[in-house]
Amino acid sequence: MADAVETRTSGDRAAKLFMLSAVGWLLFGVTLGLIQALEFIAPDFLAGIPWLVFPRIRQAHVNGLAFGWLSMAMMGGWYYIVPRLTRTKLYSQTLALVTGWLWNVALAIGVVGVTLGWTQAREYAELAWPVDIGIVVLLLLTGFNIFMTIARREEKDLYVSLWYIMGTLIWFPIVFSIGNVIWAPPTGALAGLNDAIWGWFYGHNILGLWFTTGSIPILYFIVPKEVKRPLYGYKLALIAFWFLAFFYSAVGTHHILQAPVPEWLKTISVITSIGLLIPVAAFVVNIFMTMRGSWRVAFYSIPLRFALTGAFWYLAVSFQGSLQALRGLNQYVHFTNWSVAHAHLALLGFVAFSMWGGVYYMMPRITGNPLYSERLGWTHWWLTTFGFIGFFLVLTAAGLVQAAGFSRGIPIIQILPGIEPLFIGRAATGTIIIFGQYLFAYNIIRTLRGNRATSEVPEVSAADKPAASAASATA
Numbered sequence: 001m002a003d004a005v006e007t008r009t010s011g012d013r014a015a016k017l018f019m020l021s022a023v024g025w026l027l028f029g030v031t032l033g034l035i036q037a038l039e040f041i042a043p044d045f046l047a048g049i050p051w052l053v054f055p056r057i058r059q060a061h062v063n064g065l066a067f068g069w070l071s072m073a074m075m076g077g078w079y080y081i082v083p084r085l086t087r088t089k090l091y092s093q094t095l096a097l098v099t100g101w102l103w104n105v106a107l108a109i110g111v112v113g114v115t116l117g118w119t120q121a122r123e124y125a126e127l128a129w130p131v132d133i134g135i136v137v138l139l140l141l142t143g144f145n146i147f148m149t150i151a152r153r154e155e156k157d158l159y160v161s162l163w164y165i166m167g168t169l170i171w172f173p174i175v176f177s178i179g180n181v182i183w184a185p186p187t188g189a190l191a192g193l194n195d196a197i198w199g200w201f202y203g204h205n206i207l208g209l210w211f212t213t214g215s216i217p218i219l220y221f222i223v224p225k226e227v228k229r230p231l232y233g234y235k236l237a238l239i240a241f242w243f244l245a246f247f248y249s250a251v252g253t254h255h256i257l258q259a260p261v262p263e264w265l266k267t268i269s270v271i272t273s274i275g276l277l278i279p280v281a282a283f284v285v286n287i288f289m290t291m292r293g294s295w296r297v298a299f300y301s302i303p304l305r306f307a308l309t310g311a312f313w314y315l316a317v318s319f320q321g322s323l324q325a326l327r328g329l330n331q332y333v334h335f336t337n338w339s340v341a342h343a344h345l346a347l348l349g350f351v352a353f354s355m356w357g358g359v360y361y362m363m364p365r366i367t368g369n370p371l372y373s374e375r376l377g378w379t380h381w382w383l384t385t386f387g388f389i390g391f392f393l394v395l396t397a398a399g400l401v402q403a404a405g406f407s408r409g410i411p412i413i414q415i416l417p418g419i420e421p422l423f424i425g426r427a428a429t430g431t432i433i434i435f436g437q438y439l440f441a442y443n444i445i446r447t448l449r450g451n452r453a454t455s456e457v458p459e460v461s462a463a464d465k466p467a468a469s470a471a472s473a474t475a
């Protein structure tokens with residue numbers, strides 16, 4: 001694409017609403033994460049306050065971060081990039097703004113609901129069914145708005161990011177409806193093991209056909225823009241797209257390999273889990289080849305640093321995921337904190353880093369103001385990266401201690417003292433991560449107000465620095 005339109009567009013107000021809401025949900029969600037981490041090491045902490053007991057806080061943490069922070073940042077990113085890639089106005093700015101406000105309202109009802117005990121008690125589908133209906137309607141309205149914008153595009157090419165966004169918006173309302181069994185309120189359940197099979201079809205596809213296919217277009221937009229070079233392989237990206245769609249649909253059963261579900265279904269889930277390495281490899285090759293000769297840009301571009309870190313965690317989590325779908329390893333680490341570490345590698349590592357990249361790239365351009373403080377931005381990256389590496393390692397270690405104990409038939413009560421220091425480590429590393437998020441939120445809020453930190457000499461923006469290629473920026 002010739003130089004993508006980087007002037008402000010009609011989707012930017014919506015993008016701003018979604019991204020600012022996302023930042024609010026991020027602070028809410030990570031703070032709850034710390035509270036529940038403290039409850040693991042001091043179980044009497046907050047005892048007697050029913051809405052702060054661990055199971056309720058956990059649901060509010062997961063839903064607040066998944067549907068608030070990550071989903072809203074991602075949809076905000078789409079509202080930013082779709083008008084630019086189509087070279088046209090967003091079909092309806094008003095619809096997008098209404099969708100953003102209602103998404104916040106629906107989620108707030110759902111999250112307050114779970115803290116009051118109003119839950120469906122289904123993993124990643126805890127929010128009450130009226131909220132689910134609301135979310136499905138809002139997803140359909142978002143899809144309508146984006147598809148109508150793409151249908152009216154003035155750019156003749158259909159960029160690969162648009163493929164990913166369209167696929168995500170077709171698949172996820174279906175996946176979400178199935179996972180929440182929205183046709184069977186109020187608690188939504190299928191008969192017997194079918195419930196577990198479909199529940200994990202949803203549980204894995206919220207990652208695969210929502211967060212993965214929804215984040216990749218943002219990375220495919222930011223990385224070429226920052227290095228001022230077209231994405232390396234259009235066809236490679238499309239191959240990855242179709243492989244993702246094909247393999248993801250069947251991997252869910254790898255979550256219940258120890259359950260009495262049909263063996264053929266388990267085998268298919270293991271094979272497709274390994275198969276997922278194909279689209280991951282295609283993605284990584286595409287990003288690496290796009291970056292070739294321009295790696296130094298990652299030393300001065302905050303959005304690019306976050307985006308590439310997210311891409312790296314994507315490779316790591318996918319490789320780990322394929323391996324742990326193998327029956328032997330799966331049985332060994334199942335029901336331990338290994339899986340909690342893996343879940344954070346996916347959502348905090350891959351998806352959240354990609355979203356931080358998106359917000360850092362887009363917010364200054366949306367507001368027309370430079371980032372308030374580059375120094376705070378870099379501090380955010382260091383705190384989050386090293387906090388997260390520590391967080392991941394202590395949880396993985398706790399998982400291995402538990403797995404070793406379980407495999408020898410040691411009672412859980414005897415295993416717990418061994419993992420207590422690691423749980424203290426999680427609270428400590430979590431605190432580092434959270435501190436980084438408060439700095440991030442402060443930086444973004446000050447960016448809205450439009451003045452640079454007085455202690456920082458105005459710098460040349462990354463986009464103006466020489467990149468390896470003189471080719472025009474593309475997505």
Ligand code: HEM
Nearest residue numbers: 030033034036037062065339340343347348352426430433
């Ligand atoms: C962007 C940031 C984060 C995201 C997206 C995120 C996401 C998640 C998810 C998806 C789970 C469920 C894991 C599973 O099903 O196995 C979870 C659980 C949890 N998270 Fe986070 N998280 C984030 C940050 C944090 C932070 C900073 C802490 C602070 C210590 C934290 C502490 C916890 C705890 C204690 C659990 C419960 C684990 C358990 O049930 O054993 N999270 N989080």
